[in-house]
Amino acid sequence: MEERMMEEFSATVDRWSLLYEWTGPWREYITAALVFLFFLALRGFITRFIFSAILKLANKSKLVIDGKIILAFQDPLKALILVIGIYLSLLALPLAERHYLMLYPIYRTLFIYFLAWGLYNLIDGKNYWSISEKYHIDRILIDFFTKVLRVLIVVLAAVMIVQTWDYNVEGFLAGLGLGGLAFALAAQDTVSNIFGGIMIIMDKPFSEGDWIETSSVEGTVEEMTFRSTKVRTFAHALVSVPNSMIANEALTNWTRMGKRRITYHLGVTYTTPAEKLKNCVEQIRVMLENHPDVHQGTIFVRFDKFSDSSLDIFLYFFTNTTVWGEYLGVKEDVNFKIMDILEAEGVSIAFPSQSIYFENTLSTETE
Structure with missing residues (x-):
């Protein structure tokens, strides 16, 4: 049985060999087409089965970065397999020698490009946000250095591609040393912004999502780039502030x-008896000391001063929350409770008023 199968296989190979020889001058083109079709099929197989299986295994891994690596190199690898197929199929064609000499630099250039493409995709700040949360690393720091690494990848890939085509890279790099001084003089503001960004990263006065205030802007930090920091104002406008300006200004991180x-003054009318005023001050203090959302570290409620049209009670305290919406809710609740205390004591809130006195009695009679 085995001998019969071997004979059939040998006969099949012989028939294909005769068919290949019969094609004559077209055999190189057929070989090139078969090589290309093989790599095209290989690309589809790897994409559909191999990548899917590896990605499933990576998702089961405790390291999140495993899946990120596969996704980063998926598209570059598919393109590289196709390029390899085109390269080998072209080698099978009867081309002139100068054409063969051109193929390798082109292939090497594309290989470097696809490798840089994969690394560029991998070094994305968003891929490492989970790591920043786990190890308490600032997102701004991760975003900044990933952008620096991306620039380095692009520069190194460009240098390697230039070397592939036998250009004198050393002379070019030496020229950069001379041109760097002129560039630095022409781009002083840009350089100062970059160093300002580095100082912000080292000092870490804020993070993404923080509410900050400077003399020039107030809002929520959305992103920091090499040149500027983007702040979303409360009017929902996006303001780009140069890093050098933020680094040299007084900054409040709310x-x-x-x-x-x-803190505020609560004014009551001058007709309020002293005893009722004392009761109101004491009840407001007790209410704040027993309020669950008021910080108990510092609470001041005092009869402060005699204003032009009111007796002023000074209130000074803190809320436990720093969230704007929750803070307003606590403030509202405290204000309602103060109104209840004033109503229970029969005390009225004062409003600005003036009393005018006439030296002589005015007559209302008309002649």
């Missing part, structure tokens, strides 16, 4: 408040 302050 997000990093441990608690949030509420």
Whole structure:
């Protein structure tokens, strides 16, 4: 049985050999087409089965970066397999020698490009945000250095491609040393912004999502680039502030408040008896000391001063929350409770008013 199968296989090979010899001058083109079709099929097989299987295994891994590596190199590898197929199929064609000499630099250039493409995809700040949360690394720091690495990858890939085509890279790099001084003088603002960004990263006065305030802008930090920091204002406008300006200005980070302050004067009418005023001050103080959302570290409620049209009670305390919406809710609740205390004591809130006195009695009679 085995001998019969071997004979049939040998006969099949002989028939294909005769058919190949019969093609004559077309055999190189047929070989090239078969090589290309093989790599095209290989590309589809790897994409559909191999990548899917590896990605499933990577998703089961504890390291999130495994899946990121596969996804980063998926498209470059598919393109590279296709390029290899085209390269080998062209080698099978009866081309002139100068054409063969051109194929290798082109193939090497594309190989470097696809490798740089995969590394560029891999070094994306978003791929490492989970790592920043796990190890408490600032997202701005990760985004900044991933952008630096991406620039280095592009530059190195460009240098390697230039070397592939036998250009004098050393002379070009030496020229950069001379031109670098002129460039630095012409781009002083850009360089100062880059160093300002580095200083911000080292000092870490804010993170993405923080509410900051400077003399020039107030809002939420969305992104920091080499040149500027993008801040979303409360009017929902996006402001780009140069890093050098932020680095040299006084900056308040409101997000990093441990608690949030509420302070104001509450004016009551001059007709309020002293005893009722004392009761109101004491009840407001007790209410704040027992309020679950008021920080108990610092609470001041005092009869402060005699204003032009009111007796002023000074309130100074903090909320436990720093979130704007929750802070407003606590402030509203406290205000309603103060109104209840004033109503229970029969005390009225004062409003600006003036009393005018006439030296002589005015007559209302008409002649």
